[in-house]
Structures are given as C-alpha cells and as structure tokens.
Amino acid sequence: MSFKVLLKKDWKQVSLLWMLLVFLGIVAHTLPVWTQIQSFDEQVREIQENPADYAEWYGDNVTNPSLEELFSPEYSYFIGDLQTLIPYGGVIFLYIIFGFLMASVLIGSERNSQMSDFAMSLPFNRNQLYISKWLIGVSGIVVSSLLGSPLMLWVIQTSRYSFLMEGHALQVAGLAGFMLLTGIAVFSLALWMGSFGGEAVSQVLWSVVALLFPVGILLLIQGSIYSITQNTAGVYDLFERAMESVFLRLISPLANLLNVDTFNMFTDDTVWENFMTVAIISSLGFIVLSFGIGLWTFNRVPQENNGRFFMFTNWLWLVHVIMVICFAMLGGIVLANLSYPTNSILYFVGFAIGGFLAHLLAKRLLYRFNLRLKV
C-alpha cells in the first residue's frame, strides 16, 4: 500500500492553503524588494538632484555622487544596504502565519470533524499519518522558498543595485536558507502542538504559547527579579546571557530569530560565522527535536480526548500550575511598575491577583470547555 495515499488525503485538506502559501511566498520574497528598490531610486534621485543639501554627510568633494558612492559605508548618510533589500521579516511572518494555519488544518480541524477517527481507522499507523502531514506542510514552505528566493535574487541582480550583492551571494543564500529553516521549524512546532491540542483553536493557541514561551518566561523572570530587587544591571546581564545561549536558541525558534544580526552579517565575519554555525544548526536541531517529540506525542495521545484543550488530561495539573505562575508573575510586574521606582509589595499583590485570575481562567479553559464524549 502506497504512502502516497495519505499525502493525497492530506493534500485534499490543505491544498488551498498550500497554494496560497506558495503564491504569497513568491510575493513576500519579491514585492518588498521591488518597493525597496523604488524607495532607493527616489532617495538617489533626490540626492543627485540636490547634492548641496547632503554635503553634510557626503562632504563637499562629492558634488556628483555615483550610485556606488551613495551606498558606500564611508559616508554617514544611510540610504540602505543589502540587508534592507532582503524581506527577512515579512517572509518569516508569512511562514509563521501559514505554518500555524496549515498545521491546524492538518491536525486540529481533523480533530474537530470525524476525519481524525476516519484517518485512525485506516490501515496506517500513527507514525505514517504524522509524517505525511509533516511532509505536506514542509513541502509548501520548501516550494515557496525554492520559487521565491531565486526570484528575489533575480530582482536584485537585474536592478541597478546589483553591486550591493557583489561578494555576498553566499550570505544571501544563507539568509534565504535560514528563512526556510525557520519556516519549517515553526510549522513543526505547530504540528507538534496539534499532537495534543484537541482541536484547531486549541492548537493555534498552544502554538502561539509555545513560540513565545521560552523567551516569555525569561522576560517574566527578569521582570520579577527587577521588580523585587530593583537590580537593573545584574538582571539585564543575566537575561542577555540566557537569551544568547545556544540552549535557548535550540529550544526556541523565536530566540534564534531574535539573535540573528542581519545588519552586520554581510560585513562582519564573526557575525556571519555565528550565523552559519549557531543559527542554522539551532534551526535544524529544533526541527529534529520538535518533529521527534511531535511524533512521540501523536502516537501516545488519547484519541478519546479529541475536542479538549489539552488531550493529556493526566497532565492538566501541570499546565494549570504553569499558567498560574506565568500570569502571577505578569500581574506582579504590571502592578509593581505602576510606581517608580518599582515597589516589591505591589509586585506581590499583583502576583496574588494575577495568580488568582489565572487559576479561574485555567479552571474554565482546562476543565469546563471540554466536549462531551460519545461512548
């Protein structure tokens, strides 16, 4: 029996989103480049028509600056550089949105309907079901990148600003590869969340939480320590070190993204080397990790808990505790920062209020919003 059958079934569910992702991926890779080129053109025309207005930055000797001179790092006026041409943020944002959507259609929506029961009753094991979903989602991101990235390079290369790419083709390819890996990492994360989020909305919520959680918990701890001790320097240093740690970058695609210095990667070899080693390997590591854990949980999840916010009902207490602690810290930070300097008593009051409200929310979300089972 062919594995292609499952791909065909999953394709039926996700084809519209898949094609939209490929189309929007091409647009996201190219349109911002084109508009940035228009913006460069306008600025260049303005400077070339009124060089005297820009003498302060270019110097009196540059009376009729050439295009290359206008972009030269020797001068302090900044029109832009190669990294401003590459639509890094837009593409990754698109991958995050579509990664979440595709994963929730592939697993969450199945759980909402009887499709999940149908799939589980077919002569395939759960590993095959999960791998098929992963492959179909990843293929959308890969195709979108394989079409979008070369088109992006082509638009730059055929423009009058192609000189910005000279000697940097490898870096641009590396950045395109990183965008692709981040897209796959986010999709793998969202699919993993679907392995225990009982329906589409829960899956999306879990995906958002999982994307933010490692960085978010660090921010909450940092804010809490600061609110209680008012020790800015020590806390900031601790936070910086934790944020830049390889461990955090490995377990959080968001932390990995925040650590990529696209501004200096084309000019600073150390940044480039760090990018090629830590950033790329962390992305690959996260993909392997999230795929593996997702496969494991998908295999073990109690299917009878479809429709519930969290399907491993034996572990609801842990989710409850984490929710209460996080919201308590948030409440504490918000209240403590109402006064200047921060007030530790207000922190504890906010902690108690936030914790109590989170406890009520958790009770409703985790224990009451459960579908009735048909037995």
Add this chain to the structure above:
Amino acid sequence: MLTVQQLSKKIDRQQVLDDIDFTVGAGEIIALVGRNGAGKTTLLRTMVGIIRPDTGDVRYGPSSIFEKAELKRDVIFVPDSADALKHYTVNEAAALYESIYPTFNRSTFRETLTRYNIDNKKIRQLSKGQKAMVTLSLAFAVQAKYYLLDEPTDGLDVVAKSDVLKLMIAQVEVRNCSIIVSSHQLHELERIADRIIMIEKGRVKAIMSLEEARETSVKLQVVFNDQVPVELLERKDIDIINVTGRVALFMAKERTKELDTFVDAHDPMLVEEIPMSLEDIFRVQLGGEASVF
C-alpha cells in the same frame, strides 16, 4: 477470526469498557445493543484502533490490530455520519478508497450508486439516506472480512433504513463477511442479527442468539378471574407492561418455575405466552425505558 480479549478502558476515571470479551466468526451479523452511554461506540472505535484500550487486545487471526495497522484493510469501521468525507465528491471518495484498499471494487460501488440513484455530488450535498448509502457502499466495495457499523440507520426514513438493511444482508450472503452493528433500531436488528451482545455500563451483560434470549426471558399475558393480584404487581423480578381490568401483561427477566407456580396459584382464566421482540428483551434485560430507544 476477530477476537476481542478482555478489553478495558477508562475515560475520565469512568470505566467505559470493562473486560469485554467475545469472538466474531465468519458470516455472522452481531447486534450490539445497550442503552445510551453503555459503551457501544467506544467499543467499536477501540476495535478498529481509533482508541487504545487500557488493557486487553483486539486480534485478527494471530496478530494484534494495534500492532499491525495493515490488518485494518480487513476490518472496516463505518461511523454514524459521513462527516469525514463531506468535502469529497462521491467519485473522489471512491478514488480515495480505491487507493487505500487494493481490494476495492469500483464496479460494485457503481452498481449500488446506480441502483439507489445517487449522483456524483459532494457528499455533504446528499440527503442523509444517500450519505448512509454512500458510506456503506464504499465500505462494502472494499470487500473486507469484518465491518463495524455504528448506528447505520440512525435518522433515516423507512425506505432508506430498508435499503441499508438489504445492502447489509446482501453482503453477508454474497461474501460471507461479518458485521457488528450497533443500533437502537431493535426491531430492525432482530430481523438480521445472528447474535446479540448486550452491553451495560461498559460490561458485556449477555451474548446470545435471539432464540436463546427468547428462551431465557418470558412475556406473559394473564387473565385473572378476579382483579390482578397485588402480589404480582409488587414482584421485583417482573416488568409490568400493562394492566387493564383483570388482564396483566408483563415480562420476566428469567423464566422460572417459581413464577409459573405463582401465576398458577392465583387460578388464572388464561395464561398466554407472547413472543418476545428484541425490544422486549432489551427492556427486560437492560431495564431500559421506551424513551431511550
């Protein structure tokens, strides 16, 4: 042979299946009956691997269905609605089944569609009866050995119900496949079932043929000389269906000599044994009320 071995499952700390144990032979139609919430759907979903049991196993031949997913080519589950395929057209659904199950017989499927005048539309656009016919025809066209049908006639009109039942009987006659069917339509099941599995609170209460069930319980209409004796009305082991003047209609879970002696002792004018329907057996064995059927 499909064997269900000591199957137990707890959901939300409630014992939904409790030590369920039975075997399904070739060419059998087994009716799975029980009150709402008794565990019928969970049992069927567990038998096909959708739900994993806490303990026990479902074996097809020597192998466990939970370990060898490919065994499910011969064990087909048909849920009570066609929701899973609602975005497919009839032909797309057939193509999907054809690619999943190498034994899928498209001409058999087409024949059924033609016979019941079903067009190639999106499944969600079909009537409830047509949806049921399509899902069943898809399943039967696979030519599997075992079918687990969850309330296949639920919500269908009289004609559609009759069509579904005919289709089921034809499959068993032609291919000697086995069908386990859960339904509340007891009067229909009694026409087709070889055996009945009664489930109560997740446990198998009884497995028997309809004849055996009829021999176990008894339904009597007794006309007394005087008023219906109060002692009869107060007996805990009988289910009074109707009392009109001197006539009492009641069922007893078990046919006992003591009951016969009790009735004879009140010198009745007439004692008539009424044939028990499956609905009567269900009511007397499982204590169901008419409203739950």
